Amino acid sequence: xxxxxxxxxxxxxxxxxxxxxxxxxxxxxxxxxxxxxLVLGSSNVLIRLDVATAIEENFDSLSTALSGxxxxxxxxxxxxxxxxxxxxxxxxxxxxFRITPGKSYTxxxxxxxxxxxxxxxxxxxxxxxIEMSPIINSGDSLTYIPAxxxxxxxxxxxxxxxxxxxxxxxxxxxxRLVNRALEPSKETMITEDNExxxxxxxxxxxxxxxxxxxxxxxxxxxxxxxxxxxxxxxxKMGWIYYTFYGWQSFExxxxxxxxxxxxxxxxEDAPTDPNYxxxxxxxxxxxxxFSSYRVKIDFFLKRP
Numbered sequence: 001x002x003x004x005x006x007x008x009x010x011x012x013x014x015x016x017x018x019x020x021x022x023x024x025x026x027x028x029x030x031x032x033x034x035x036x037x038l039v040l041g042s043s044n045v046l047i048r049l050d051v052a053t054a055i056e057e058n059f060d061s062l063s064t065a066l067s068g069x070x071x072x073x074x075x076x077x078x079x080x081x082x083x084x085x086x087x088x089x090x091x092x093x094x095x096x097f098r099i100t101p102g103k104s105y106t107x108x109x110x111x112x113x114x115x116x117x118x119x120x121x122x123x124x125x126x127x128x129x130i131e132m133s134p135i136i137n138s139g140d141s142l143t144y145i146p147a148x149x150x151x152x153x154x155x156x157x158x159x160x161x162x163x164x165x166x167x168x169x170x171x172x173x174x175x176r177l178v179n180r181a182l183e184p185s186k187e188t189m190i191t192e193d194n195e196x197x198x199x200x201x202x203x204x205x206x207x208x209x210x211x212x213x214x215x216x217x218x219x220x221x222x223x224x225x226x227x228x229x230x231x232x233x234x235x236k237m238g239w240i241y242y243t244f245y246g247w248q249s250f251e252x253x254x255x256x257x258x259x260x261x262x263x264x265x266x267x268e269d270a271p272t273d274p275n276y277x278x279x280x281x282x283x284x285x286x287x288x289x290f291s292s293y294r295v296k297i298d299f300f301l302k303r304p
Contacts, residue, residue, distance in 0.1 A: 032066060032109055032117045032285040040101055040123050040254075040293040044093045045073055045082060049109055052286055062087070069111040075103060099291070101125045102170070107289055119282045119289035124172040124254040125165050126293050131234075132161040136250075141300040147192045147239045153201060154238030162234055163252060171231040172254035172293075174263070179237070182298075183246030184222040186214050190243055202240045217243065227263070245301050252295045259290040 029052070036047030049066040065088025073080040073092060080097075082090035090109075099105070101123050110116040136142065136159055145156040165171045181188075189208070192198035199205065203221060207213040224241045242248070258281040265278070280286055 030114070032069070032111065032114055032282075032287075033064075034107065034109060034117060034119055034282050034285060034287040034289055036107065036119075036289045038099050038105055038121055038123060038289070038291040040099055040126065040291065042099050043095055043097050044091065045080075045099070046089065046091045047071065047082070047107060047289070048088050049090065049111075050088060050287075051114070064088075066111055069109050072108045074106040074108065099123055101167075101293070105291070109285075115284040117282050117285035119258075119280075119287070121256050121258050121281070121289050121291040123291040124256050124293055125167040125170040127163050127165055127172065127175075127252065127254045127295060129161045129252060129295055130164050132159060134159055136297055136299055138296075138298045139300075141302055143302045144190065144242060144245065144304050145239065146190075146304060147194050147197055147202075149194050151194055151197055151239065153240065154236045157236040157238040158242070160234055160236045163231075165231075165254075173229070173257040173260035174255045175228045176253040176255055177226045177228070177235060177237075178223060178249075178251040178253070179241045180223045180249040180251070181242070181244035181246065181301075182249055184218045184244040186218075188244040188246050189214070189217065190245060192239070202243060229260070242301060245303055248299055248301050250297045250299065254293040256291045258288065259292070262288045262290070 031052050033050040033052050034047060035050075036045070038045060049069050049071070050064040051066050053064055067084060067087045069084070069090070071082040071084075071090040073082060080092050082092045085091045102125060104120055104122050106118055106120040108116065108118045142158050145158065147156065163175055190202075192202070199207070203217060206216050206221065208217065221243045224243065226235075226241075228235070237250075261279040261281065263278070277286075278288075280288055282289065
C-alpha cells in the first residue's frame with residue numbers, strides 16, 4: 001500500500017508543470033564550428049572548422065570537416081588569409097609574423113549559405129614560475145614519494161611553486177596545470193602504499209585487476225589537469241598528479257578571458273541545465289577561439 005501511494009504521488013508530481021518546469025529543448029541549427037588556439041610568440045596560426053552535427057547523428061571528424069571556407073585573420077589594420085592545409089584545417093605561417101601579448105585578434109570564416117562567423121581573442125601576457133621548491137629544470141630527475149596511510153589529497157608532494165605575470169596587473173584570467181606521463185605502461189604504472197586512496201583520488205575508481213583496467217588507466221589517467229583562478233595560490237604538485245614513472249611533461253598555461261568564460265560553469269560547479277551550452281565567443285556559430293602562453297619543464301620521475 002505504501003509503495004502504491006509513493007508511485008501515485010510521483011506520477012502526480014511529474015505531470016504537474018507548475019512544480020517541475022522542464023526547459024524547452026534547444027533546436028538544432030547547422031552552423032560553423034570554429035576551434036583554435038593562438039599561442040603567444042608563435043609565427044603560426046592554425047584553426048579547425050567543422051559543421052555542427054545533430055546529436056542523433058553519428059559523429060565523424062572526417063565528414064564534419066568544413067572544406068573550402070574563406071578564413072581571414074584580422075588584427076590592427078591588417079588582414080591575412082589562412083590557407084586550407086588539410087580538410088577542415090586552415091593555417092597561416094610567416095617568420096616575420098608573431099602573436100603579440102595584449103593584442104586583439106579576430107578570425108572570420110564564411111562558407112556558401114552558412115552564416116558567416118567571427119571570434120575574437122585578446123592574448124594573455126607571459127607568466128613565470130616563482131618560489132619553486134625544490135627548483136626543477138628541464139632534464140632533472142625527481143624521486144617519487146608514495147602515498148602512505150597518512151597521505152592527504154595533495155600530500156605528500158614533490159615540489160611547490162607560485163605563478164606570476166611578467167607584467168604587473170596583467171595576471172591571466174585562468175591558469176591551467178598539466179602533468180603528462182610520457183612513458184605510460186603497465187610496467188611504469190605507480191603503485192601506492194595506500195591502495196584505497198590511490199583508487200579513489202588518483203585512478204578515479206579504475207581498478208587494476210585486468211588488462212582492460214590497465215589499458216583504461218594508461219589511456220585516461222596519463223594526463224592530470226588542474227585549473228586555477230587564484231593569482232596568489234601556492235601550488236603543490238602532490239602524489240595524485242603522477243600516475244606513471246619515467247619522463248614527465250609539466251606545463252603551466254596562461255589562458256585568456258574567452259577560455260575562462262567557456263569553462264566557467266565547469267570551474268564553479270557542474271551545469272544543471274540539460275540544455276546548457278558553454279559561453280562561446282564565436283558569433284554566429286559554435287566553438288572557441290582562445291589564446292595562451294605556456295611554461296614547460298620535462299623531468300624524469302624515479303622510483304623510490
